[in-house]
Amino acid sequence: MAKTTVLIIEDDRSLAEVIAYNLQREGYEVIVAHDGEDGLTQARLKLPALILLDLMLPVLDGLEVCRRLRADSATKNTRILMLTAKAEESDELVGFALGADDYVTKPFSVKVLLERVKSLCRRDAESAAVKLIASQGVAIDPVRYRVTVDDEVVHLTRSEFRLLECLLRQPGRVFSRSELIDVALGEDTLVLERTIDVHVRSLRKKLDTHADVVQTVRGVGYKFRDPSDHRIEAGV
Known part of the structure; x- marks a missing residue:
C-alpha cells in the first residue's frame, strides 16, 4: 500500500527534522520545505495528503500559503494542520477561516502532534476509500x-x-x-x-x-x- 505523504512547511530546520523523523518512523512519506513559496510549489507538485504549515514563514507567511492552497483546485481539499508560536485566539480564528483543519501551538508534544496527524489522515483515508x-x-x-x-x-x-x-x-x-x-x-x-x-x-x-x-x-x-x-x- 502507498505511504501517506505529509508535507512539512517549517523554517525552523531543527524542528522540521524532528517532526520529519518521527513521521517517518510512523510510516509516513515526508517532504520538507523551509519557506512559504517553496512549500506552495511542493504542495502543488506532490499533492500530499496532509500539510503541516507553520504560520511565521519567510517569503510567504502561513496564512497566505493557506489562502492560496484553498484557492487552487488541485489543493483545495488537502488537509492543513497549522503550527504556530502564536497563541492568540484571533490567530486561530483567522487560520480556520482560511481553511485550516486543525491548529497546534508551539511548544507542543510530538506525541500529541502525531495523534493529530493520524486523526486528519484517517478522515482522508475514509473519504478516499470511496473516491477513485x-x-x-x-x-x-x-x-x-x-x-x-x-x-x-x-x-x-x-x-x-x-x-x-x-x-x-x-x-x-x-x-x-x-x-x-x-x-x-x-x-x-x-x-x-x-x-x-x-x-x-x-x-x-x-x-x-x-x-x-x-x-x-x-x-x-x-x-x-x-x-x-x-x-x-x-x-x-
Missing part, C-alpha cells in the same frame, strides 16, 4: 494501490504508479521532466532527465489502447490528456 481518481477509462485507487484501464487491473511499478497518479490528478497540466523525476523517483535521485522518458514508455505500453492519454509536450515534458481536448477530437 479516474479519467478517460483510466482509474487509480490510492488506498488499495491499484490501477485499472477499462476496469481491467494493470500492474505498475512503484515509480510508474507515482508518475501516473501525478499526471492523472491534474489532467491538462504540463509537468517538466525534472518535476516528474522528483515525483516518481524522489528528490535526491541523481539521474538524467531523459530517464523519465523510459518510465513513460513503459507506462504507455502497460496502458495499451489508452497509451495516448499520456501526451508528450515537446521541449517541456508530459501531461495527462485534458478530457475536454478528447471530446473536441472526438467531435463531441
Whole structure:
C-alpha cells in the first residue's frame, strides 16, 4: 500500500527534522520545505495528503500559503494542520477561516502532534476509500494501490504508479521532466532527465489502447490528456 505523504512547511530546520523523523518512523512519506513559496510549489507538485504549515514563514507567511492552497483546485481539499508560536485566539480564528483543519501551538508534544496527524489522515483515508481518481477509462485507487484501464487491473511499478497518479490528478497540466523525476523517483535521485522518458514508455505500453492519454509536450515534458481536448477530437 502507498505511504501517506505529509508535507512539512517549517523554517525552523531543527524542528522540521524532528517532526520529519518521527513521521517517518510512523510510516509516513515526508517532504520538507523551509519557506512559504517553496512549500506552495511542493504542495502543488506532490499533492500530499496532509500539510503541516507553520504560520511565521519567510517569503510567504502561513496564512497566505493557506489562502492560496484553498484557492487552487488541485489543493483545495488537502488537509492543513497549522503550527504556530502564536497563541492568540484571533490567530486561530483567522487560520480556520482560511481553511485550516486543525491548529497546534508551539511548544507542543510530538506525541500529541502525531495523534493529530493520524486523526486528519484517517478522515482522508475514509473519504478516499470511496473516491477513485479516474479519467478517460483510466482509474487509480490510492488506498488499495491499484490501477485499472477499462476496469481491467494493470500492474505498475512503484515509480510508474507515482508518475501516473501525478499526471492523472491534474489532467491538462504540463509537468517538466525534472518535476516528474522528483515525483516518481524522489528528490535526491541523481539521474538524467531523459530517464523519465523510459518510465513513460513503459507506462504507455502497460496502458495499451489508452497509451495516448499520456501526451508528450515537446521541449517541456508530459501531461495527462485534458478530457475536454478528447471530446473536441472526438467531435463531441
